[in-house]
Amino acid sequence: MTFTNAQLERYSRHILLPEVGGIGQKKIAKAKVFLVGAGGLGSPAALYLAAAGVGTLGIIDNDVVDLSNLQRQILHSTQTLNQPKAESARTTVSRVNPDVQVIPYQDKLTSQNIMQLIEGYDYILDGSDNFATRFLVNDAAFFLKKTLISGSIFRFEGQVTVLKPTIGPYPCYRCLYPEPPPPGLVPSCQEAGVLGILAGTIGVLQAAEALKEILGIGNTLGGRLLIYDALEASFRTVRVPKVANCALCGPNPTITELIDYEVSCSLPLH
Amino acid sequence: MRIEVNGVEQDLSPGTNLTGLLSQLNLTPERVAIELNMEVVDRKQFDSALKEGDKVEIIHFVGGG
Numbered sequence: 560m561t562f563t564n565a566q567l568e569r570y571s572r573h574i575l576l577p578e579v580g581g582i583g584q585k586k587i588a589k590a591k592v593f594l595v596g597a598g599g600l601g602s603p604a605a606l607y608l609a610a611a612g613v614g615t616l617g618i619i620d621n622d623v624v625d626l627s628n629l630q631r632q633i634l635h636s637t638q639t640l641n642q643p644k645a646e647s648a649r650t651t652v653s654r655v656n657p658d659v660q661v662i663p664y665q666d667k668l669t670s671q672n673i674m675q676l677i678e679g680y681d682y683i684l685d686g687s688d689n690f691a692t693r694f695l696v697n698d699a700a701f702f703l704k705k706t707l708i709s710g711s712i713f714r715f716e717g718q719v720t721v722l723k724p725t726i727g728p729y730p731c732y733r734c735l736y737p738e739p740p741p742p743g744l745v746p747s748c749q750e751a752g753v754l755g756i757l758a759g760t761i762g763v764l765q766a767a768e769a770l771k772e773i774l775g776i777g778n779t780l781g782g783r784l785l786i787y788d789a790l791e792a793s794f795r796t797v798r799v800p801k802v803a804n805c806a807l808c809g810p811n812p813t814i815t816e817l818i819d820y821e822v823s824c825s826l827p828l829h
Numbered sequence: 830m831r832i833e834v835n836g837v838e839q840d841l842s843p844g845t846n847l848t849g850l851l852s853q854l855n856l857t858p859e860r861v862a863i864e865l866n867m868e869v870v871d872r873k874q875f876d877s878a879l880k881e882g883d884k885v886e887i888i889h890f891v892g893g894g
Contacts, residue, residue, distance in 0.1 A: 596894050598894050599893070599894055600894045601894070685894075686894040687892075687894050688892070688893055688894040689892060690890075690892045693892055710894070711891040711892050711893055711894060712891065712893045712894065713889075713891045713892070713893040716889060716891055717891070718888075718891050734869060735862050735869060735888065736862055736890060737872075740859050740860060740890050741859055744857070744859055744860065751893055753893055758894075784888065786888070795835065795836065797864065797886045797888060798864075798867055799864075799869070800867060800868060800869065802869055
């Protein structure tokens with residue numbers, strides 16, 4: 560792979576970094592990242608990963624752009640209202656960087672299609688808006704030995720972590736949250752409020768972790784959960800250990816196939 | 830009894846367990862994960878008593894995107 564002069568210029572501020580360089584930039588250009596959701600988290604993540612020159616971005620979202628999305632979902636705009644989000648995402652990303660191959664999937668992730676959809680990607684970035692999808696993505700990523708960069712937001716709080724239980728002594732999502740919360744306990748996605756900017760903070764942190772994983776540099780959030788409190792302007796990192804008897808990634812798993820949980824959305828803080 | 834909750838020292842009456850602590854903080858057990866001294870606590874063990882110097886991390890179940 561050889562960069563054109565325009566590409567050398569486009570990525571020059573990366574190439575100047577000894578930790579990236581031409582070799583690192585080529586790794587980025589070869590990387591394939593699958594984004595779950597083109598919403599609040601997927602938007603900033605897709606934009607920065609595209610700007611960084613990630614070779615292939617798969618983007619799955621089954622929704623169409625709604626006016627209430629535009630307070631935080633910066634892939635979309637007033638011009639793309641009512642369009643499928645996956646298509647709107649492709650339009651925006653291609654404008655930022657035509658080098659990036661965007662593969663939009665206007666579909667819902669299920670136990671039936673997820674393995675086939677994510678198989679060809681190196682990294683999965685979860686920006687979904689419900690626990691059913693989060694557990695499905697975690698389990699599928701584990702079965703396919705893919706590194707998962709998980710982000711979530713609610714009201715004024717955001718969380719980011721890197722899940723790679725098959726790569727080292729790291730936990731999976733179930734090590735911290737063994738099962739989804741009871742569906743009756745949670746408000747629907749539409750009822751939950753969120754500070755729009757929080758999506759940017761957390762989505763960009765996910766993109767940063769994805770790039771670090773691609774480049775193999777620094778300390779990623781494997782085994783650590785970063786919690787951001789926008790009201791307090793505070794970041795807290797909690798060590799998350801691998802749970803010895805985890806039902807998924809432990810030595811005697813009881814979860815050996817994918818589960819379609821009932822969709823339940825975010826939780827109130829109290 | 831002094832314990833640490835999310836990095837902040839707190840004074841609790843002796844014998845308080847995790848369920849009691851959550852209730853004092855007005856939190857619903859099903860909506861959080863808890864680490865006690867760096868180990869994730871099984872939900873069924875929320876009733877075991879805390880002791881002086883314990884470090885508790887309460888992590889909210891956050892699932893929005």
